[in-house]
Every structure is written in structure tokens, then in C-alpha cells.
Amino acid sequence: MRNKIPCSAERLGLLDPQMIQAISEGSAFQIAQKYLTENRVRIGEADDARITSTLIGNSGLYEQTIRLKDGHLLSQCSCALPEEPMCRHCIAVLLESYRRDQPQQSRNPRVPKGSKTPPLASASLNGNASVTQWRAADVKLSDAMQFMEWIQPATKAIQAHQQLPDAPTLKGSEVSIWIETIRGLAESRRESDQGSTRLTAEIRDRETHVRRLSEELRTSMDEMKATQTTAQALQLDIATCQATMAKVAELATEMIAHEEQMRVAAGELLQEGSPFQQFADSVKEIAQALKEAVRPSP
Numbered sequence: 342m343r344n345k346i347p348c349s350a351e352r353l354g355l356l357d358p359q360m361i362q363a364i365s366e367g368s369a370f371q372i373a374q375k376y377l378t379e380n381r382v383r384i385g386e387a388d389d390a391r392i393t394s395t396l397i398g399n400s401g402l403y404e405q406t407i408r409l410k411d412g413h414l415l416s417q418c419s420c421a422l423p424e425e426p427m428c429r430h431c432i433a434v435l436l437e438s439y440r441r442d443q444p445q446q447s448r449n450p451r452v453p454k455g456s457k458t459p460p461l462a463s464a465s466l467n468g469n470a471s472v473t474q475w476r477a478a479d480v481k482l483s484d485a486m487q488f489m490e491w492i493q494p495a496t497k498a499i500q501a502h503q504q505l506p507d508a509p510t511l512k513g514s515e516v517s518i519w520i521e522t523i524r525g526l527a528e529s530r531r532e533s534d535q536g537s538t539r540l541t542a543e544i545r546d547r548e549t550h551v552r553r554l555s556e557e558l559r560t561s562m563d564e565m566k567a568t569q570t571t572a573q574a575l576q577l578d579i580a581t582c583q584a585t586m587a588k589v590a591e592l593a594t595e596m597i598a599h600e601e602q603m604r605v606a607a608g609e610l611l612q613e614g615s616p617f618q619q620f621a622d623s624v625k626e627i628a629q630a631l632k633e634a635v636r637p638s639p
């Protein structure tokens with residue numbers, strides 16, 4: 342059976358259980374939920390606009406194709422049930438498709454920095470159900486394949502500390518956020534490597550400086566030691582000089598004492614000299630008299 346329902350949703354991934362229930366017959370929705378719990382749906386191919394699937398129904402295997410085209414949700418099932426506007430099988434497929442997307446959304450609950458806030462998507466189904474929800478993060482198989490092709494050379498480049506290869510352009514895809522995150526991490530590591538290199542160079546410079554200072558200190562200590570030796574020698578010389586000076590002073594005192602003794606001796610000698618003088622004068626007088634006496638008479 343085929344059905345066509347007006348739908349303003351941009352992607353099939355935007356249809357959540359509430360919206361699906363709003364366009365379903367109550368009993369058909371309940372049975373579809375039961376199929377879901379019993380894990381009866383097998384989705385073959387799925388993208389934003391088309392899902393192909395099979396479902397194990399109560400009377401055999403049924404095939405479904407659900408499409409989003411020109412503002413309409415087109416559902417097709419190999420069953421012959423008269424449920425309107427969609428059979429229980431197609432409802433179950435939409436629920437399963439939504440459920441499949443959920444773990445991916447919960448793995449990426451936060452919006453990474455730099456990415457735009459996802460716009461609000463509004464969907465109106467069957468003209469009477471209007472629901473507003475956040476855009477679901479979905480990944481197309483082709484995007485994932487491109488990512489897998491990129492991540493291998495990218496990993497090698499990261500291991501070799503090289504520039505990352507050019508990434509595939511996947512605007513609006515969840516994969517582009519993964520790529521941006523990896524790029525950001527690689528960039529942080531590159532900056533941290535540069536910082537580390539700079540720090541190592543600074544440490545080396547400082548070590549050289551400290552080595553030079555140590556050498557200067559050693560030279561200064563050697564010089565100080567030499568100066569101490571010289572000072573000790575000078576002290577010895579001064580002590581010798583002092584001893585010599587003391588001896589000189591002693592000799593001077595002795596000389597002064599000897600001079601006094603000499604002066605006394607000279608004085609005594611002068612006193613003892615006067616009888617000699619008198620005797621000499623007497624001898625001189627006798628000699629004069631004798632000379633007068635022996636002089637021939639005229």
C-alpha cells in the first residue's frame with residue numbers, strides 16, 4: 342500500500358515519536374511500538390530523504406520504502422493493510438530510524454565551540470500536528486567513509502608531528518565537527534610542543550649561565566686564597582720587623598747608658614789631668630832656666 346502525507350520536515354531524522362504518533366491511527370501506533378520492542382525492523386539504506394527496510398510481521402516479511410519529497414512523506418509497504426495514512430510497518434520503521442539516531446546524539450550532547458547553534462526545525466504533519474525540536478545529529482555513510490579515509494593519513498601525520506592532511510569538505514555534517522575537534526587537538530599539541538622546545542632552550546641557557554657563574558666564583562675563591570697567603574706572609578714580616586725594632590730600641594738604651602759612663606770617665610780623666618799639667622809646667626820652667634844657663638855669654 343502507498344500513502345502520501347503533507348510534511349514540512351527537512352529530513353526524515355527530524356521525525357520523533359510524538360510527531361509520528363500525531364499522524365498515526367492509535368492501534369497501528371501501539372502495534373508499531375510493540376514491533377520496535379521486539380526488534381523486528383531491519384533498516385537497509387537510510388539518508389535524510391529515504392529509508393528502505395524490511396519488517397517481520399505477524400504473517401511474513403514485508404518491505405518498506407519511505408521518502409521525503411516536495412513537502413510530502415511518501416510511504417510504501419508490501420503489506421495489504423488498510424491503515425491510514427500509514428501502516429503499522431511504516432510507523433515501526435520511522436520509530437526504529439529515530440531510535441537508531443539516538444545513541445549518536447547522546448554521544449555528542451554538547452555543541453562544540455565555534456559551531457553555530459543548530460537552527461530550530463519545525464515540522465507540520467498532516468496539516469494538524471506541529472512540533473518543534475532540535476536538529477538531530479545524523480551522519481551519512483558517505484560522510485563517515487570520507488572521514489575514515491582522512492583519519493588514517495591524519496593519524497600518521499599526528500604520530501610523526503606533521504601537518505594534518507586536507508580534510509574533506511562536509512558542511513553541516515556531524516563528521517565536520519569530529520574533524521574540527523581533531524584539528525583543534527593536533528593544534529594544541531603542536532603549540533605545547535613548541536612551548537616545551539622553548540622551555541628546554543631557556544633551561545639550557547640558564548645552565549650555561551650558572552656554569553659561568555660557578556667558574557667565576559671558583560676563580561674568585563682561588564684569588565682570595567692567594568690573597569690570604571700573601572697576608573699571612575706580610576704578618577710574619579711585620580712580626581720580624583717589630584722584633585728587630587725592639588732590639589734596636591734596646592741597643593739605643595744601652596748606648597745612652599755607655600755615653601753617660603764615657604762622660605763620667607772623661608770628666609774623671611780631666612780632673613786627673615791637672616797634676617800632670619802642673620808637672621809639665623814645672624818641666625817647662627826648668628828647661629827654660631837650663632836654656633838660659635847654657636846660653637854663651639857675649
Ligand SMILES: [Zn+2]
Pocket residue numbers: 403418419420421422428429430431
Ligand atoms: Zn505495511
